[in-house]
Amino acid sequence: MNRLISKLSLNFGQLDNRHVRLILVILSLILFILGAGAPGTGSGVGG
Amino acid sequence: MILLLAVFSGLVVAICRAQLHGRDLRAPALHHIWLVLLASLPQWIAFGLPATARQIPQQFAALALVSSQLLLLTFIILNRDQAGAWLLGLGLALNLSAIIANGGLMPISPQTVARLLPEAAPGSWQIGQRLGLDKDIILPLGQMHLPWLADRFLLPSSFPWQAAFSPGDVLIALGALKFTWAMGGPAANPFFRRWIPV
Numbered sequence: 001m002n003r004l005i006s007k008l009s010l011n012f013g014q015l016d017n018r019h020v021r022l023i024l025v026i027l028s029l030i031l032f033i034l035g036a037g038a039p040g041t042g043s044g045v046g047g
Numbered sequence: 048m049i050l051l052l053a054v055f056s057g058l059v060v061a062i063c064r065a066q067l068h069g070r071d072l073r074a075p076a077l078h079h080i081w082l083v084l085l086a087s088l089p090q091w092i093a094f095g096l097p098a099t100a101r102q103i104p105q106q107f108a109a110l111a112l113v114s115s116q117l118l119l120l121t122f123i124i125l126n127r128d129q130a131g132a133w134l135l136g137l138g139l140a141l142n143l144s145a146i147i148a149n150g151g152l153m154p155i156s157p158q159t160v161a162r163l164l165p166e167a168a169p170g171s172w173q174i175g176q177r178l179g180l181d182k183d184i185i186l187p188l189g190q191m192h193l194p195w196l197a198d199r200f201l202l203p204s205s206f207p208w209q210a211a212f213s214p215g216d217v218l219i220a221l222g223a224l225k226f227t228w229a230m231g232g233p234a235a236n237p238f239f240r241r242w243i244p245v
Binding site: 018022025033037038041042043 | 048053054072075077080083084087090097116119123135138159163167171172181182183209211215220
């Protein structure tokens with residue numbers, strides 16, 4: 001039982017870590033393209 | 048918005064690609080992610096948050112944009128081994144060249160602005176000034192340096208929103224697509240990649 005619990009928590013921990021890394025990479029890509037790109041939309045014109 | 052569309056459509060395709068091959072999405076090992084976070088701060092203050100973007104003088108906005116993009120260029124050089132990094136870096140370098148050559152903001156011609164904002168009130172934008180809260184400065188073609196790198200293209204009128212974009216933006220969108228496509232692929236292995244076509 002203890003082995004099962006420790007194995008489950010290990011798997012859950014790895015899954016969590018992978019998801020956190022994935023989210024971090026996607027967020028970094030989004031921040032990068034928002035910073036590197038310069039499309040003009042006219043936001044705030046007349047505002 | 049158009050660049051975000053490239054990322055989200057790329058992610059959808061990557062998820063489909065990964066599912067087709069029974070894989071999970073892969074998170075590439077990026078180095079020095081803190082550089083992206085640091086680079087984003089001045090741009091959020093100068094362009095992202097309306098409360099601060101309205102207060103900041105044009106010179107400080109230009110300084111914020113150039114310093115931020117230099118940090119992003121450093122980041123992409125440090126991560127040049129990633130898929131799409133060369134396209135992302137080249138697009139950023141083209142944008143940064145146009146920005147630096149025109150005093151720190153991305154040039155856009157009055158003709159493009161008139162097509163982008165056909166219903167804008169007279170006097171709501173002026174030549175030599177920032178376009179709203181954008182990273183653009185409105186310059187006549189005759190006063191513009193590197194005009195072929197400026198925000199000169201418009202989305203088709205059938206799109207639900209309008210935006211003017213540059214050749215650099217196109218390369219950045221292609222780089223984002225290539226980056227996300229690779230996330231749905233197999234883990235990079237130089238030995239196997241040499242022998243097995245993916």
